[in-house]
Amino acid sequence: MRSYVLGLLVAAAGVFLISSPTSAHHGLAHYDMKKTIALSGTVTAFDWGNPHCLIHMDVMDDGGHFQHWTLEMSSISAMSRRGWAKDTLKRGDQVIVETHPAQNGTSLGISSSPDFALKLVVNGKEIPSR
Amino acid sequence: MYQSLVAFCKWLESTWWGTGVRTSLWVYPFIQLIHFSGLSLWLGTNAAVDLRLLGVGKKRQTAAQLSDALLVWNWIGFCIVVLGGFLLFSATGSTYVANPAFQVKLGMLVPLALVWHIVVQQKTRTWGQTPETPAAAKLAGLVELLLWISVVTAAVEIPNH
Numbered sequence: 001m002r003s004y005v006l007g008l009l010v011a012a013a014g015v016f017l018i019s020s021p022t023s024a025h026h027g028l029a030h031y032d033m034k035k036t037i038a039l040s041g042t043v044t045a046f047d048w049g050n051p052h053c054l055i056h057m058d059v060m061d062d063g064g065h066f067q068h069w070t071l072e073m074s075s076i077s078a079m080s081r082r083g084w085a086k087d088t089l090k091r092g093d094q095v096i097v098e099t100h101p102a103q104n105g106t107s108l109g110i111s112s113s114p115d116f117a118l119k120l121v122v123n124g125k126e127i128p129s130r
Numbered sequence: 131m132y133q134s135l136v137a138f139c140k141w142l143e144s145t146w147w148g149t150g151v152r153t154s155l156w157v158y159p160f161i162q163l164i165h166f167s168g169l170s171l172w173l174g175t176n177a178a179v180d181l182r183l184l185g186v187g188k189k190r191q192t193a194a195q196l197s198d199a200l201l202v203w204n205w206i207g208f209c210i211v212v213l214g215g216f217l218l219f220s221a222t223g224s225t226y227v228a229n230p231a232f233q234v235k236l237g238m239l240v241p242l243a244l245v246w247h248i249v250v251q252q253k254t255r256t257w258g259q260t261p262e263t264p265a266a267a268k269l270a271g272l273v274e275l276l277l278w279i280s281v282v283t284a285a286v287e288i289p290n291h
Contacts, residue, residue, distance in 0.1 A: 030290070050151065050158040050221055051289070076155050086153075 031100045031110045036118065039069055039109075043093040048086035050075050055089060055097070055111070071099050073112040082117060089122065096121040132227075139223030148220035161217045168210025173278055175204040176247060179254060183263050183271030193258025193267070197251060204251075231291045235284035243277035250274050 041059035053073035058066045073079060089095070098118035099109030111118045120127045142148045151157055178200060182193045191199075219226055226232045250270045257267035 049153055075158065076153070077159060080155055 030103045032103045033100050036098050038098050040096045043089050046089035069107045072110040078114045093122050136224050142220040142223050151217050152221035165214030168207050171207030172211050175200040180271035180275045183267045188261045193254050197254045229291050231284050231287035239281045
């Protein structure tokens with residue numbers, strides 16, 4: 001009897017797995033590490049968080065339209081070792097930042113990991129990547 | 131169903147422990163340490179019994195004796211790994227439930243491996259009476275080992291998706 005209950009639980013888990021829409025979230029993240037682009041825009045939010053800090057920014061494209069970008073950074077401990085703190089970036093800061101864009105063309109990129117840190121200029125001042 | 135799951139995750143993220151783990155400098159790696167330590171105890175004791183079912187160390191004790199001796203440590207390990215996993219999940223659960231590797235891990239492989247483990251643990255009491263285990267026991271032990279390797283592989287893949 002008990003094994004039937006357990007079997008049902010597994011079946012239910014399987015149904016959940018199939019039915020959950022993976023497209024609901026942007027978090028795919030196979031980035032094109034061979035490609036580096038530079039973005040210029042305004043910080044809308046900076047998430048100082050684990051497992052990754054995130055920079056949210058608005059970038060004006062050639063047609064004058066704003067495009068919202070999310071840039072993945074390292075964990076808090078890795079960013080701290082590079083001299084970052086939660087107030088290193090603030091809403092409204094003007095930034096020029098390099099990033100490796102997502103391979104699927106969404107406005108998502110990675111700009112820092114424990115292994116690398118791409119160039120970042122905040123309000124005209126470059127943040128040294130140690 | 132998926133939307134209410136995301137809502138639940140968002141609530142977890144807003145709790146004091148979810149926020150604390152997410153925004154802390156050293157708590158996060160410490161919780162990872164708890165998760166991996168519990169995992170080592172849980173998987174280590176699982177693997178020991180599975181290997182014994184396969185015939186490793188059969189002169190020392192029967193599979194039933196080994197399983198019985200390790201039972202408490204096995205489930206203590208389980209409690210630690212779940213506690214650590216729950217806290218890590220609380221920090222950013224909404225991104226995990228959208229992650230294909232996490233979905234495969236927690237939606238399919240973990241329930242399957244867990245059910246398999248419980249059945250094998252029960253059966254070992256009868257299978258493991260003699261030094262030589264029956265063929266069914268060997269197969270069950272091998273399958274459990276492969277299931278947990280699959281779970282860990284899916285877990286390792288989470289950051290890549």
